[in-house]
Amino acid sequence: MTEHKDKVIRHAMLLEAEDWAKGISSIHVHSMSSMWFDKWPEDTKKGSVTDTSYNDDTIHRTKNGKLIRIIGEPLQGDSLIDAWAKANQDKAAILQDL
Numbered sequence: 001m002t003e004h005k006d007k008v009i010r011h012a013m014l015l016e017a018e019d020w021a022k023g024i025s026s027i028h029v030h031s032m033s034s035m036w037f038d039k040w041p042e043d044t045k046k047g048s049v050t051d052t053s054y055n056d057d058t059i060h061r062t063k064n065g066k067l068i069r070i071i072g073e074p075l076q077g078d079s080l081i082d083a084w085a086k087a088n089q090d091k092a093a094i095l096q097d098l
Helices: 002-021 077-087 089-096
Strands: 024-030 049-054 059-063 066-071
Antiparallel strands (some): 049 059
């Protein structure tokens, strides 16, 4: 089993990270057209939008309760594990010490 230990630990971390990625990191309701990530100023011309940032590095923009766009690409694989490990240092340390 020791030859597969690293693969098992990585898979365990990936499963934890995939679950964590679904979590919300912030919610921002606004009518600004100058957000740093915003290439769509027309979204706020006729009212506010809600930008919900997820741990997977995406922003889901809704207007009047409807999803109008997903901004960014979701983290995957090693990038996702790295982001999860940074945010969950205690859990990552436990898994790495197995």
